[in-house]
Amino acid sequence: MSAGSQQLALGIDIGGTNTVFGIVDHRGDILYRGAISTKKHERIEDYIDELYEAIAPAVKDAGGIDKIKGIGVGAPNGNYYTGTIDYAPNLRWNGVIPLANLMKEKFGVPAALTNDANAAAVGEMTYGAAKGMKDFIVITLGTGVGSGIVANGQLIYGHDGFAGELGHTIVVAGGRKHYSTGAHGSVEAYASATGVRFTALEMLEKHADKPSLLRNYEQDKIDSRVVYDCAMQGDEIANEVYRFTGEILGMALANFIMFSSPEAIILFGGLCKAGDLLLNPTREHMEANLLPIFKNKVKLIFSELKESDAAILGASALVWEMK
Incomplete structure (x- = not known):
């Protein structure tokens, strides 16, 4: 499926058990979606490598990384200001994880991070009942x-x-x-x-x-x-x-x-x-x-958002806020 020339957002929701992701357009349509285990890797770098490998085919089908405006991530204890996950109790990686920077380096596009509940609010404002x-x-x-x-x-x-x-x-x-x-x-x-x-x-x-x-x-x-x-x-x-x-x-x-x-x-x-x-x-x-x-x-x-879609949509909505 070709996504045309429009810019797209990559939304990633990091849960304690699974990580779900999707490529989303401005209307809130999820064009591609997938998931990997959050718990598999002890090192954050190995986790991001696997995430990249899982997402890369979808990015290619969407027209390449140039079509992706940025990456939005919702995560437990995600800090929007610093782009870090700070001492999340239900994730394997301890301490302060500079997730937004690691994602930006790996994917080559801007990345923003917030906690999962804040991502849900941005999703509702962008695509849902709070529009x-x-x-x-x-x-x-x-x-x-x-x-x-x-x-x-x-x-x-x-x-x-x-x-x-x-x-x-x-x-x-x-x-x-x-x-x-x-x-x-x-x-x-x-x-x-x-x-x-x-x-x-x-x-x-x-x-x-x-x-x-x-x-x-x-x-x-x-x-x-x-x-x-x-x-x-x-x-x-x-x-x-x-x-x-x-x-x-x-x-x-x-x-x-x-x-x-x-x-x-x-x-x-x-x-x-x-x-x-x-x-x-x-x-x-x-x-x-x-x-x-x-x-x-x-x-x-x-x-109004489908529960299965909301985490991806909320995370992706962070991208449209990027300057």
């Missing part, structure tokens, strides 16, 4: 809770590049201990897929005499998908898990709204498959915790 918006927040509800904040048309990076960690803000004083950070009562400890699992286990124990479809599963097999399946069958405890999760998330979103007064909050990620089970209690508790001047002003919507 045309200047003030919005993207909340990614997956294994953890990520966030990207756009205010006055600009992504908020802070003085050091790490702004926008809304998932680690504390919403329950002295609450549940986070399994990784050790903080008590953070949004992520409750409103992530991992948090939903913990809530389900706690409720099963708290209501030990109440029947539930969740009791048909061994504890280590209960995850957010199982909770969803049981809730869809009308299970009372499973539905209560979503009501409680929505209460915590809604309270957190009210805080975020009063901070930056966004036009919309866009929810994205695996937990969004729960649909209204999650959205309705979240909206109810979001509105209940807002000052009157903020009530009924902020749209709470799901992302």
Whole structure:
């Protein structure tokens, strides 16, 4: 397939397990896509060599490297200012990795890097539900809770590049201990897929005499998908898990709204498959915790981007921001 004479962007999303990539045009169409394992190589240089070999045929089919305007990368703990991945806990490479420079040297085109949640926000602004918006927040509800904040048309990076960690803000004083950070009562400890699992286990124990479809599963097999399946069958405890999760998330979103007064909050990620089970209690508790001047002003919507495409699109959107 020929991509014509237009310039294209290479979008790369580095996950803890797999790295996905694609060549994307200005409309957000992914012309080529592929993936490699993130975990295979201990040395970052070997990983980039394999990534280059995997991408090279697609670049050739697209008309050569001259057609590629640049590379955008989304990665855990990716720093937009420095182009480095800083102490990412779920990647094999330790310390500070100068990823953007290494990519630029290998591919011969400019490269930009940000964290995966910020990339999602740029993707929504460029191709998705936030197109045309200047003030919005993207909340990614997956294994953890990520966030990207756009205010006055600009992504908020802070003085050091790490702004926008809304998932680690504390919403329950002295609450549940986070399994990784050790903080008590953070949004992520409750409103992530991992948090939903913990809530389900706690409720099963708290209501030990109440029947539930969740009791048909061994504890280590209960995850957010199982909770969803049981809730869809009308299970009372499973539905209560979503009501409680929505209460915590809604309270957190009210805080975020009063901070930056966004036009919309866009929810994205695996937990969004729960649909209204999650959205309705979240909206109810979001509105209940807002000052009157903020009530009924902020749209709470799901992302329009396909989950399988969003990581590539978000990363590629960084390229169009390049000067």
